[in-house]
Amino acid sequence: SRTAGRADAMSAILVVRPDGRTPAAHHLRRTLAALGEQTRRVDALTIVACGDDPGVAAVAAASGAESVITAPASTTFAAATAMATLRVTGDAVWLLAQDTAPEPEALARLVGALELGPSVAFVAPKLVRWDDRTSIVSLGVSMTGFGRTIELADDELDQGQHDAREDVLGSDIRGVLARTDAWRSLGGLDRSLSGADEG
Numbered sequence: 483s484r485t486a487g488r489a490d491a492m493s494a495i496l497v498v499r500p501d502g503r504t505p506a507a508h509h510l511r512r513t514l515a516a517l518g519e520q521t522r523r524v525d526a527l528t529i530v531a532c533g534d535d536p537g538v539a540a541v542a543a544a545s546g547a548e549s550v551i552t553a554p555a556s557t558t559f560a561a562a563t564a565m566a567t568l569r570v571t572g573d574a575v576w577l578l579a580q581d582t583a584p585e586p587e588a589l590a591r592l593v594g595a596l597e598l599g600p601s602v603a604f605v606a607p608k609l610v611r612w613d614d615r616t617s618i619v620s621l622g623v624s625m626t627g628f629g630r631t632i633e634l635a636d637d638e639l640d641q642g643q644h645d646a647r648e649d650v651l652g653s654d655i656r657g658v659l660a661r662t663d664a665w666r667s668l669g670g671l672d673r674s675l676s677g678a679d680e681g
Contacts, residue, residue: 491572507537560671603664
């Protein structure tokens with residue numbers, strides 16, 4: 483039987499945006515491979531491909547995603563997720579970018595956090611560097627009295643020192659799992675925010 487707060491069906495929105503340093507298709511392949519290795523799989527994947535990169539288009543077309551949406555290269559992450567929101571089904575939606583390759587148990591752990599906290603609407607993972615898993619990219623954000631965003635563990639060596647932290651003001655948006663009802667109620671991400679402020 484279903485328990486209160488249990489997130490059963492999962493959708494994922496994977497936003498692919500141009501990246502000047504590394505071809506987006508390279509990162510997208512790795513992220514799609516990581517999705518395929520999840521111990522708890524997503525039930526429906528929507529890819530939003532921003533720009534006209536033929537490599538990205540080919541990888542997205544071969545991905546087995548339920549749908550692929552194309553958008554201009556200038557499309558923000560918030561706008562891209564809004565384009566895919568109508569395709570979201572199920573109890574929760576996982577927000578990913580092309581350079582967000584989750585560990586095999588990532589979704590299962592995020593779902594578990596939602597199940598344990600029926601009043602929790604959003605959960606976020608610890609993000610580490612793509613090429614160095616010992617370096618923390620984001621483990622939540624806070625804010626100064628003047629409204630400036632502050633990363634709580636940016637570029638720290640990950641020794642598990644922050645793993646007990648639970649409640650934070652916000653997080654990096656990549657990897658966030660949101661209850662679908664809360665996501666729809668809020669209208670997705672605030673399009674007036676960008677970068678670190680999106681979460």
